[in-house]
Amino acid sequence: MDTRNASSSPLANQSTLLPKPSQACALVIGGGTMGADVALVLARGGCRTIVLERGDIRRQALESHFTNGLRELDAEHRRNRLSTCASLDEVDWQDIDLVIECIPEKLPLKQELFADLVRRARGDTVLCSNSSSFPISAIGAGLDTADRMLGLHFFMPAHLVPLVEVVLGERSSMALAESLTAFMRGCGMVPVLVRKDLPGFLANRLQHALAREAFALIDAGIATPEDVDAAVRFGFGFRFLAAGPVLQRDHAGIDVHCPAAATMYPSLATNTVPSRALSERLATGRFGMKTGQGFFKWTPESIAAERKRYDDLLKAGLRLLAAELPKIDD
Numbered sequence: 509m510d511t512r513n514a515s516s517s518p519l520a521n522q523s524t525l526l527p528k529p530s531q532a533c534a535l536v537i538g539g540g541t542m543g544a545d546v547a548l549v550l551a552r553g554g555c556r557t558i559v560l561e562r563g564d565i566r567r568q569a570l571e572s573h574f575t576n577g578l579r580e581l582d583a584e585h586r587r588n589r590l591s592t593c594a595s596l597d598e599v600d601w602q603d604i605d606l607v608i609e610c611i612p613e614k615l616p617l618k619q620e621l622f623a624d625l626v627r628r629a630r631g632d633t634v635l636c637s638n639s640s641s642f643p644i645s646a647i648g649a650g651l652d653t654a655d656r657m658l659g660l661h662f663f664m665p666a667h668l669v670p671l672v673e674v675v676l677g678e679r680s681s682m683a684l685a686e687s688l689t690a691f692m693r694g695c696g697m698v699p700v701l702v703r704k705d706l707p708g709f710l711a712n713r714l715q716h717a718l719a720r721e722a723f724a725l726i727d728a729g730i731a732t733p734e735d736v737d738a739a740v741r742f743g744f745g746f747r748f749l750a751a752g753p754v755l756q757r758d759h760a761g762i763d764v765h766c767p768a769a770a771t772m773y774p775s776l777a778t779n780t781v782p783s784r785a786l787s788e789r790l791a792t793g794r795f796g797m798k799t800g801q802g803f804f805k806w807t808p809e810s811i812a813a814e815r816k817r818y819d820d821l822l823k824a825g826l827r828l829l830a831a832e833l834p835k836i837d838d
Contacts, residue, residue, distance in 0.1 A: 525632075525634070525681075525683060525684050525687035525688075526605060526606065526634060526687045526688060526690075526691045528554075528691075528694055528837070529550065529553035529554045529555040529691060529694045529695050529836075530553070530554035530555070530837060532555050532556070532605045532606060532691070533555070533556040533557075533558070533603045533604055533605055533606075534550050534555050534556070534557045534558070534604070534605065534606040534607070534608065535557075535558050535560060535604050535606070535607045535608070536550070536557060536558070536559045536560065536607075536608050536610060537560045537607065537608070537609045537611060537621065538559075538560070538561065538609065538610035538611040538612075539559045539560070539561025539563075539566055539567060539570050540561075540566070540610065541664065541665075542610045542638060542662065542664060542666060543559060543561070543608075543610030543638075544559065544570055544574075544577075545577070545662070545664070545665050545666035545667045545668075546608055546610060546638065546662055546667075547559045547570075547574070547590060548574065548577040548581065548590075548666070548667040549662070549666055549667050549672075549696070549697060550589075550608075550695055551574070551578065551583070551586045551587075551589040552578065552581050552583045552586055552667070552695060552696060553694055553696055554586065554836070554837070554838075555589065555606075555695065556589050557589055557590050558591050558593055558599065558604075559590070559591075559592050559593075560592070560593050560594070560595070560596065560598075560599070561592060561593075562594055562595065567592050567594060570592055571592075574587065574590045575587060577667055578590075580667075580823070581667060596624065596628060599628070601628050601629055601633075602630060604629060604630065604633050605632075605633060605634065606633065606634045606636065606688075606691070607625055607629065607633060607634070607635050607636060608636045608637075608638055608660055609621060609622070609635075609636065609637045609638060609639070610638045613639060613640070613641045613642070615641075615642050615646060615647070618637060618639065618642060619646075619647055619649070622635060622637075622648055622651065622657065623651060626651055626652075626653050631653075632656070633656070634656055634684060634687075634688060635648075635653070635656055635657045635658075636657070636658050636659065636660035636688070637657075637658075637659055637660065638659075638660055638661055638662055639659065639661070640708075640709075640712060643659065643675075643677060643705035643706070643707075644657050644658055644675060644676075644677035644705050645677035645678045645679070645705055648677060648679075654677060654678075654679040654680070655679050655680060655684070656680075656681065656684055657677060657679075657680060658674060658675060658676065658677065658680050658684065658685055658688055659673065659674070659675025659676075659677070659702070659709065660672060660673070660674060660675070660688065660692075661673040661675060661709055661711075663711065665819065668819060668822040668823060668826065669822065670696070670697055670698040670826070670829070670833055671697070671698050671699075671700065671711060672692050672697045672698070672699050672700075673699070673700055673702050673709050673710055673711060674689050674692065674699050674700070674701050674702065675702040676701075676702065676703050676704065676705065677705050678705075685701060686701070689701055694834070694837065696833060696834055696835070696836045697834065698833065698834065718740070720777050720779065720783070721776055721777045722740075723782075723783035723785045723786055724777035724779065724783055726783070726785045727783050727784045727785050733785075733803045733804075744756075749825060749828065749829070785803075789802060789803070797811050797814075
């Protein structure tokens with residue numbers, strides 16, 4: 509076991525760093541799409557969860573989102589575990605075991621928030637950020653309590669994608685990270701421990717490595733966007749549901765894959781800037797669904813249909829993987 513920081517952290521000597529989800533209380537800061545879905549994950553695990561959302565309209569909309577979301581997860585009986593508030597001043601900080609920040613991706617805002625959390629929260633409250641852009645080391649820079657700060661990175665939609673990354677910063681407690689990993693497993697998630705908060709952590713680095721080659725092939729005219737997607741979804745990506753790239757090597761044979769790698773690696777994309785296919789669309793405001801056009805054209809109707817198709821397939825995937833997912837104690 510990696511024992512980095514275990515001896516230096518005052519938290520490391522505690523035998524239990526987080527209670528079971530059913531015995532814990534969490535605060536999710538930010539009631540946008542990600543924060544609202546993270547709250548569903550926690551409540552599904554039995555954790556009493558408060559979502560802090562300052563906007564009146566969005567906060568009111570959370571009520572129906574919680575009801576509908578838990579129904580989709582067959583966890584309607586957990587509805588009483590969810591509540592909302594409008595400010596940090598409304599929180600009973602003595603009750604809070606875990607904080608998960610889901611505010612906009614602006615580093616100064618996150619740093620200001622975490623400095624405030626340190627002043628308000630109990631000394632043993634675990635402070636996490638869902639940021640995909642900023643390492644927890646940067647968010648907690650200069651704070652004496654950086655040992656109890658961790659990245660906790662979910663993937664959209666958080667209540668349907670089982671993976672969550674527990675990310676150690678430079679001063680994060682390994683014992684605390686292991687405790688948080690167990691906590692998330694108790695919420696029915698599949699946590700992975702990332703031992704260094706390098707850009708992109710684990711999953712996004714793998715995803716962007718694939719994307720770099722995909723868009724290089726599009727730039728070179730070797731394949732269309734449609735064919736790239738088909739190659740991933742209906743080819744090797746289809747198998748990823750059953751086995752990741754490491755296990756797949758044992759299935760197919762390392763004697764096959766290693767020579768193939770030696771043949772292909774020299775010609776793989778090595779560009780250090782985004783592809784032309786992406787940068788040109790960025791420059792012309794074609795961001796995808798949010799602007800009505802990206803690689804494809806979108807209308808409100810086609811967006812709704814696509815999101816339903818996407819979510820339905822994710823739910824079907826969850827059913828297929830149900831036997832391999834962590835169990836939730838009722």
